[in-house]
Amino acid sequence: MALEKLGKALNNALRKLARSGTVDEALIKEVVRDIQRALIQADVNVRMVLQLTKTIEKRALEEKPPAGASKKEHIIQIVYEELTKFLGKEAKPLEIKDKPTVLLTVGIQGSGKTTSVAKLARHLQKRGYRVGLVCSDTWRPGAYYQLKQLVEPFGIEVFGDPEEKDAVKLAREGVEYFKGKGVDVIIVDSAGRHKEETGLIEEMKQISEAIKPHEVILVIDGTIGQQAYNQALAFKEATPIGSIIVTKLDGSAKGGGALSAVAATGAPIKFIGVGERIDDLEPFDPKRFVSRLLGMGDIEGLLQKLEELQKAQEFKEEDLEKFLKGKFNLKDMYAQLEAMQKMGPLKQILQMIPGLGYSLPDDAVKVGEEKLKRYRIIMDSMTEEELEHPEIINYSRIKRIARGSGTSTQEVRELLHQYNQMRKMFKSMDKRKLSKMARKFNFGGFGI
Numbered sequence: 239m240a241l242e243k244l245g246k247a248l249n250n251a252l253r254k255l256a257r258s259g260t261v262d263e264a265l266i267k268e269v270v271r272d273i274q275r276a277l278i279q280a281d282v283n284v285r286m287v288l289q290l291t292k293t294i295e296k297r298a299l300e301e302k303p304p305a306g307a308s309k310k311e312h313i314i315q316i317v318y319e320e321l322t323k324f325l326g327k328e329a330k331p332l333e334i335k336d337k338p339t340v341l342l343t344v345g346i347q348g349s350g351k352t353t354s355v356a357k358l359a360r361h362l363q364k365r366g367y368r369v370g371l372v373c374s375d376t377w378r379p380g381a382y383y384q385l386k387q388l389v390e391p392f393g394i395e396v397f398g399d400p401e402e403k404d405a406v407k408l409a410r411e412g413v414e415y416f417k418g419k420g421v422d423v424i425i426v427d428s429a430g431r432h433k434e435e436t437g438l439i440e441e442m443k444q445i446s447e448a449i450k451p452h453e454v455i456l457v458i459d460g461t462i463g464q465q466a467y468n469q470a471l472a473f474k475e476a477t478p479i480g481s482i483i484v485t486k487l488d489g490s491a492k493g494g495g496a497l498s499a500v501a502a503t504g505a506p507i508k509f510i511g512v513g514e515r516i517d518d519l520e521p522f523d524p525k526r527f528v529s530r531l532l533g534m535g536d537i538e539g540l541l542q543k544l545e546e547l548q549k550a551q552e553f554k555e556e557d558l559e560k561f562l563k564g565k566f567n568l569k570d571m572y573a574q575l576e577a578m579q580k581m582g583p584l585k586q587i588l589q590m591i592p593g594l595g596y597s598l599p600d601d602a603v604k605v606g607e608e609k610l611k612r613y614r615i616i617m618d619s620m621t622e623e624e625l626e627h628p629e630i631i632n633y634s635r636i637k638r639i640a641r642g643s644g645t646s647t648q649e650v651r652e653l654l655h656q657y658n659q660m661r662k663m664f665k666s667m668d669k670r671k672l673s674k675m676a677r678k679f680n681f682g683g684f685g686i
């Protein structure tokens with residue numbers, strides 16, 4: 239998850255609020271101080287932090303909760319709203335209107351630009367667009383091969399010539415080439431040789447002049463923290479058609495600083511990079527981002543996931559019921575693990591459930607394809623009764639199952655251990671929260 243450390247610190251501050259008996263001025267001040275500390279540690283500009291937290295404190299002390307909401311809920315809402323504003327308020331999605339839409343990407347060396355271009359191409363391709371990539375990096379011949387290698391598995395074509403020395407000529411030719419091919423989006427990747435803003439902006443201007451892009455996208459390295467401000471500002475002033483991708487927000491201690499600094503310039507952040515894999519690019523939506531960051535639960539995201547979840551054949555409604563109630567046997571566990579493999583990590587889904595974020599042990603829900611096959615083999619040697627009531631499986635049964643399935647007693651125990659862990663985990667979840675969520679998502683019929 240992006241900005242995990244900051245998220246945890248903010249989540250802790252809000253938990254402190256949620257757990258306390260009465261909400262008074264001293265508590266509000268303490269929570270605000272915790273939020274301050276968390277943001278400053280994430281390299282957010284101190285002046286900006288003070289301004290933000292002053293607003294939060296003032297609103298929390300002065301405003302009355304709306305009808306039906308508690309003081310605590312209202313304060314959480316204020317924190318959410320102010321942080322959302324802080325990060326740009328509304329999502330500004332990348333729009334593909336004309337055919338072809340031409341995008342030009344620029345970025346300082348090492349920012350993650352080439353990787354981001356490949357990710358963006360794949361993101362658009364997954365949404366049904368035909369994409370062509372132009373590598374106009376005449377500075378680093380390797381860039382062309384790097385890009386090709388990243389997108390070739392997906393059948394995305396890259397235009398380039400590692401021998402060519404004229405970047406503007408290459409960009410122009412590349413765009414013409416893909417126009418001829420009738421693609422929907424052309425992304426031109428420029429050279430990343432620049433060490434600072436001035437050179438980068440000069441090159442952007444030259445290439446822009448030649449290819450007239452619909453949008454220029456600046457790729458900024460999120461690990462530079464609040465230093466991103468100057469880069470984003472210089473870029474914003476140089477082009478009215480600019481947007482930004484902030485990369486490397488996974489694991490960076492300074493990512494919060496970078497995001498807020500870029501947002502402060504008013505330049506739209508359209509995507510964030512959250513990992514090295516090609517799918518690790520997320521459209522940036524401040525509301526969704528902040529709610530997930532706070533561990534409040536990403537309602538929209540959760541709804542969408544639950545929809546997908548129900549679509550998956552393996553995941554029938556009664557499965558979901560058992561799953562949420564923590565009442566399931568080995569057969570159910572197998573079905574869940576299998577479905578989860580198709581759906582993406584369970585952890586991610588559960589993190590979106592309000593109030594449950596961060597509390598899940600990884601190994602309780604993660605299982606690889608190979609392991610799943612072994613589980614199948616082991617379970618084939620169990621009786622119906624054992625599958626339905628795993629608690630009866632004692633040591634002599636474990637030995638028999640291992641022998642029958644050609645596995646080891648250790649593997650059988652491992653399977654049972656995973657089952658117990660999952661059961662325990664679901665059982666320990668706050669049933670009140672789960673039932674609240676169930677009502678929210680119309681799963682009231684599930685009786686939780």
Ligand SMILES: Nc1nc2c(ncn2[C@@H]2O[C@H](COP(=O)(O)OP(=O)(O)OP(=O)(O)O)[C@@H](O)[C@H]2O)c(=O)[nH]1
Binds near residue numbers: 347354428430485518
């Ligand atoms: N963890 C993480 N790593 C990233 C992310 N985006 C890029 N990287 C890594 O950052 C390094 C530099 O990325 P490149 O795409 O080569 O970036 P670049 O140096 O800007 O490319 P050019 O300037 O075009 O040569 C690579 O090791 C990438 O895998 C991200 O979102 N998360």
